[in-house]
Amino acid sequence: MSDIQGYDLVLKGGTVLDPANGRNERADVAISGGTIAAIGPDLATDGAQVVDCAGSTVVPGLVEGHSHIFQDVSKVGAPADEAHLRRGVVAVADAGTAGASTFDAFRKVVVDANEIRVVNFLNVSVLGLIDFRFGELLNPDTLVVEDALEAAANHPGIVRGFKIRLSEDVVGHHWQALLKKSVSLAEQAGLPLMVHIGETEEPVPAVLDYLRAGDIVAHCYTGKPHGILADDGTVLPGVMAARERGVLFDSAHGKSNLSFEVAKRAIADGFLPDILSSDTSARNWRGPVFDLVTSISKLRALGAPLDECIRRATIVPAQVLGLDGEGYGRLDVGGTANVTVLTETAEVTLPDASGNSIVAPRLEPTTVVHKGALVETTPWRGGASA
Ligand SMILES: [Zn+2]
Missing domain, CATH: 2.30.40.10 (Urease, subunit C, domain 1)
Incomplete structure (x- = not known):
């Protein structure tokens, strides 16, 4: 030189x-x-x-707020670097694929084995989401508070929150008791709780009543029963009220939780997701999700401004995940x-998760x-x- x-x-x-x-x-x-x-x-x-x-x-290098990357252990685990880093994402949160009993394996085969910065929402069930065919909380005793707290305390660099899936096929009829216990666990650890909705037993405002400022509702644009819209297509007042008191909403596309119809109406109503995420998994990374940039492209096409999409896929998830202090989410x-x-690119056909x-x-x-x-x-x- x-x-x-x-x-x-x-x-x-x-x-x-x-x-x-x-x-x-x-x-x-x-x-x-x-x-x-x-x-x-x-x-x-x-x-x-x-x-x-x-x-x-x-x-800024994109930050994926919701993914499933427990490759080779979970049936939903996609390869972290291949699915994310090579597609523009530099930090990723796994949303509850690992539970306390599988957390050590998660560290070895995901966190340590990939280049991308990995954090996670630890599943409140010690089992985690190993196989989507069998709900991890059908036996409510799998929510072991002490085990979850211990994993979080021992690995503060990785565990940045907890995750509970509240669909009826995951929790049976125990949702209220399990959700209360999960909020209390998150409170003790000083971390947010992410709650998966869509096919919950009761309408979403009943779930929101339990959540604190900083807790996260995943799949806000789901087309499944008990989403965020009222019958007239407007966002439910209970959802707006939860947002006002600081509950966060995550778009989390996923294999079955992005409806263009719901997203279009919500965006027209001014309801953008706080976190724009893909919910990438082994079941959807070859379609209909593909990757985070494709999820951004879809919401942008439905009316969300590009700068707002980028904010929600960079600095906002970086802050929620405690990664802003490491310089993620900003230039x-x-x-x-x-x-x-x-x-x-030129125009292409982009599918949602509702056909x-x-x-x-x-x-x-x-x-x-x-x-x-x-x-x-x-x-x-x-x-x-x-
Ligand atoms: Zn998910």
Whole structure:
């Protein structure tokens, strides 16, 4: 290298969209030694590798707030790096696939075996979600408070919350007792509780009554019975009231919990998810979910503004997961260089989880930078990349 102090890599000429820092403007992003060295117009590129980002949007490395990545142990476990990192996601939360009895295995085969930063919502059932055919709380004794508290206390870097699935096929008729116990457990650990809705025994406001500010309702756009909409298509007053007192809502697409009809009406009503997540799993990562960027593309096509989608897939989940302190979810000069470049493709057919589809442009993570290094991306699993 010459005597010029050059950058390692420059992402040139894109629109930098970083909701955490209120940035939405054309700028270059320069990276050196694993960190973001500069953000600004017309940065010097001498000696640097240059990626032309003209026409693309440069965002913080995406943060996936809800996934299932307990590969080879759970029937729903997708491979973390392949399903997420290679598709623009740099940090991911597993939503209850592991329980206290399987947590050590989760650490070994997921957390330690992947490049991506992994945290989790520990399933309140010690069994976790090993096999979706058999509800993990049908035997309510599998909720062992001491075991869950011990795992959380021993692994604060990983366990960032708890998860309970409240569908009737998971909890039988014990939902109220199990939910109360779970909220109390989360309270003792000082962590949020994520609650999975859709086919709960009672309408969702009955569930919301138990939740605290910071707790999370997953699958807010589910088309299954007992979702967030009233019969007239407006968002239920009880749902709006819960949001007002700080309960968070997670879109968590999943194999069967995104209805375009519900999402479109809710978005028109101003009800965006707090956390925009994919709920990727081994059952849906080859469709209809594919990945987080495809979930973003879908909600954007239904009327959610791009900057609001990116906020909900970067800084908001980073804060909820306690990862903002590690620099996730934002582009800070001097911070770790995790960056995703999104490029709009031609229109494609995008399916929801209720048998409907829309034709809309798709966002593709054309360049992914993880800890300052370019990641080898993998093509969209929905077909030939347009
Ligand atoms: Zn899930």
